[in-house]
Each structure stands twice: as structure tokens, then as C-alpha cells.
Amino acid sequence: MKDRITNTDFIKAEKTASERDLHIRRAIAPYRSGSGEIEILNPRKVIKLVKPRPENSHKGSFGRLVLIAGSDRFPGAAQLSALAALRSGAGLVTVITTRLAAEALASSIREATLLPLDSDGAGFMLPNGKEETAAGLISSADALLIGPGLGTADSSLKMLEIALENAACPIILDADGINLVSTRIEFLRKAKTGLILTPHPAELARLSGAPLAEVLGDRLKYARKIAEEYGCTVVSKSSGTLITGGGKAMLSVRGNNGLARGGSGDLLAGLIASFAAQGYSPAEAAEIGVTLQGLACEFAAKRLSRRGVLPSDIIGCLPLLFKKIERLI
Numbered sequence: 366m367k368d369r370i371t372n373t374d375f376i377k378a379e380k381t382a383s384e385r386d387l388h389i390r391r392a393i394a395p396y397r398s399g400s401g402e403i404e405i406l407n408p409r410k411v412i413k414l415v416k417p418r419p420e421n422s423h424k425g426s427f428g429r430l431v432l433i434a435g436s437d438r439f440p441g442a443a444q445l446s447a448l449a450a451l452r453s454g455a456g457l458v459t460v461i462t463t464r465l466a467a468e469a470l471a472s473s474i475r476e477a478t479l480l481p482l483d484s485d486g487a488g489f490m491l492p493n494g495k496e497e498t499a500a501g502l503i504s505s506a507d508a509l510l511i512g513p514g515l516g517t518a519d520s521s522l523k524m525l526e527i528a529l530e531n532a533a534c535p536i537i538l539d540a541d542g543i544n545l546v547s548t549r550i551e552f553l554r555k556a557k558t559g560l561i562l563t564p565h566p567a568e569l570a571r572l573s574g575a576p577l578a579e580v581l582g583d584r585l586k587y588a589r590k591i592a593e594e595y596g597c598t599v600v601s602k603s604s605g606t607l608i609t610g611g612g613k614a615m616l617s618v619r620g621n622n623g624l625a626r627g628g629s630g631d632l633l634a635g636l637i638a639s640f641a642a643q644g645y646s647p648a649e650a651a652e653i654g655v656t657l658q659g660l661a662c663e664f665a666a667k668r669l670s671r672r673g674v675l676p677s678d679i680i681g682c683l684p685l686l687f688k689k690i691e692r693l694i
Contacts, residue, residue: 403585403607406617411656414649417694418454427456428642431506432635433499433524433542434513437488440466442514442540442631445676447477449635450510452683453657455642459506461499461524463490466514489516492523499524500531508535508642512542513631521545525552535559535641535650539634540568547571553595559647560597563634564588569601585614598647600637600655602630608651615652619659623666628676633658661686 419426430450435443443462447470450458459478460470465488467481480502482490492499503509509532515521525545528536529552536556538546543564546552550572553560562572566584570577573587580587588601588609598610604622608615637654641647658679665682666674 402614404613404615406608406615406619406652406656408619408656408660411652412690412693414645414653415690415694417691424456427454428507428639428644429457429505430455430459430638430642431502431509432458432460432513432638433462433509433511433528434460434515434631435462435466435470436490436514436516437463437465437484438516439514440469441628444470444473445628445631445680446510446513446539446635446638447474448677449632449680449683450639450642451476452680453636453639453654453687455639459502461490461502463488485518485520487516487518489518489521490524491520492527496527500527503528503531504533506532506534506642507644508537508638510537510539510634510638512537512539512545513634515541515545517541517544522549529555533557535561535647537561537563537634537638537641539563540630543568543572553597556597559641560595561600561637561641561647561651562591562597563600563602563630563637565602565630569599585609589614598651600633600651602633606655606659608648608655610648610651613648617655617659619656620662621666621671623662623671623674623679624658624676626676629658629679632676632680657683657686 432446434446443460443466447458447460461480463484464481467479470479482495483493485491509528511528522545535558543562564572566581567577569587570580572591575587584601584607588599588607592599592610601607606617633654636658637650640650640653661679661682665679669678
């Protein structure tokens with residue numbers, strides 16, 4: 366049987382919401398209180414944000430994305446983010462990482478370019494004389510992703526400083542990028558353009574300085590606080606992912622518990638960064654990335670089971686999903 370995606374695979378009317386969707390809707394009911402302050406993301410509307418790719422184009426037409434990600438200990442984080450970015454249309458993807466992680470990337474993702482750096486005794490990257498080269502790549506980027514598998518060593522903090530000082534493009538902070546700025550929250554004010562944060566609940570608690578239990582009880586409150594204070598877009602990840610920023614709050618109810626495993630956040634960060642590099646606004650990049658991750662996960666889980674599906678399987682389903690989307694746009 367041929368793999369195919371039908372409308373019902375990734376677009377459902379709200380009136381046919383599954384039990385999972387209804388559960389999440391009930392969970393956010395206290396926040397809505399009749400004011401409609403949370404919008405449920407509608408895949409039909411989000412897909413309309415995806416622009417056709419012009420025929421008269423070249424690799425630079427679809428964005429230069431730089432990732433500062435991975436380490437000797439966590440090379441897979443950089444691989445998943447880079448592959449998700451390439452599979453979702455980024456024209457050029459460059460990964461700044463450690464030498465060992467770069468070797469792994471070179472054999473698994475041939476389309477990415479690499480800047481290998483030395484590593485410290487714990488396996489995390491050290492600039493060691495390549496600060497200017499890294500700064501040059503960052504300054505020419507159309508989007509910058511910092512954090513997956515990066516670690517929180519002093520050398521990682523140095524890479525974050527180099528990035529924030531030289532980037533003139535949207536910056537996506539994920540994983541250890543968030544953990545690093547949570548101890549130096551003033552760094553967020555160094556970002557010159559659009560900033561997107563993608564915290565899970567524990568990372569959101571660190572950013573806001575609030576107990577995890579309180580954040581879990583009202584993620585919207587704390588995500589909105591960070592978004593308003595620092596003028597950024599916050600993608601608060603959980604079983605229902607909240608996107609806040611610019612006075613708006615949106616909830617995605619797509620995906621399933623197949624995403625409840627390591628690597629799903631790296632996948633999402635790569636998707637969001639890819640669309641930011643392609644010229645979409647931070648809010649648009651977040652909406653598209655979150656929605657596509659959920660839809661691709663549903664399709665992959667249908668083929669492989671929720672229990673057995675991996676983030677790499679979900680990335681593998683992205684081309685089939687885009688094939689259907691391209692027919693719609």
C-alpha cells in the first residue's frame with residue numbers, strides 16, 4: 366500500500382475533535398472565561414501561511430540558518446534540528462558544534478555545512494580562536510538557533526554571548542540556550558530583532574523564577590509574562606503547546622504522546638528556525654512549526670504506532686506532508 370496523506374490525516378473540523386482535543390480544551394477553560402483569550406490553532410489557517418516557493422530561485426532565496434548546537438555528549442540534538450530545518454525548506458544550514466559532533470553530522474546529513482570547534486574536558490564546545498569565524502557566520506545568517514545539546518558550561522555561555530552580540534536576525538533559543546539565559550535573564554535584551562523562546566514547563570519555571578507547580582497550574586500566565594517583558598514570542602511546550610506574543614495566545618492541540626520522548630524539542634526548534642530563516646515572522650514561524658510537528662507526528666504514529674515512533678521518523682514524514690500542502694497552496 367502506498368503512503369498517502371488525505372485531508373483527514375491532518376485537517377479536522379473542530380466539531381469532530383478527538384477525546385484528546387476535548388481534554389485539552391477543558392484544561393484551558395479557566396483561562397478563557399468567556400473572553401476567548403486563547404485561540405485554538407486551526408491547521409487550515411496555519412497552512413495558508415505557507416507561501417509557494419518561486420521557480421526562479423536559488424539556495425539563498427530560502428534563507429541562511431545557523432545552528433549553535435550539539436556537543437560530544439549530545440550530537441543527536443544538532444542532527445535532529447539540522448535535518449528538520451533542511452526537510453522544511455531552509456536553503457542553507459550551517460552547524461557550529463564540536464569536532465566529534467561535526468564528524469557525526471558529516472556522515473548523516475551531507476547537505477549541512479559545518480564549523481567544528483574544540484571541546485572542553487566535558488565535551489562542550491570551546492571557541493578557541495574561532496570567535497571571528499563564528500561571528501561572521503552569525504552576522505550573515507537569516508535566522509539563528511541556539512541551544513539543542515549545547516550544555517551550560519562557561520564556554521557555552523561564551524558562545525551565547527558571541528551569538529547575541531553579532532546576530533542581526535531572528536534568534537530561536539531552545540533547551541540549553543534557555544537554561545543559560547535563565548541565569549542571566551538580562552541577556553534577552555541584547556537580541557536586536559525577533560526572539561523566539563521554546564521552553565518546556567521546567568525551563569519556563571527557570572525563566573520566570575516561579576515554582577514549577579505554579580507554572581504547571583497556569584502556563585499561559587508565565588509564558589505571557591516573559592513574552593510581554595522581553596518583547597518575544599514564547600512557545601510553551603507541553604501536551605498542548607501555547608504560543609504567546611504580541612498580545613495574542615494560541616494553543617495547538619495537534620500531535621499525540623508519540624512526541625513524549627527526547628529529541629522532539631530539537632525537531633520543533635529546527636522547524637521553527639527554518640521558517641524564521643525563510644522570512645516568516647516569529648509568530649508565523651512558531652505557528653507553522655508547532656502545527657507541522659503535530660500533523661507529521663499524527664501521520665507517523667498512524668504508520669508506526671505512538672509507542673514506537675521516533676522524532677527521526679516524524680522528520681521522515683515531513684516531505685509527504687509538504688507534498689500535500691503544496692497542492693493546497
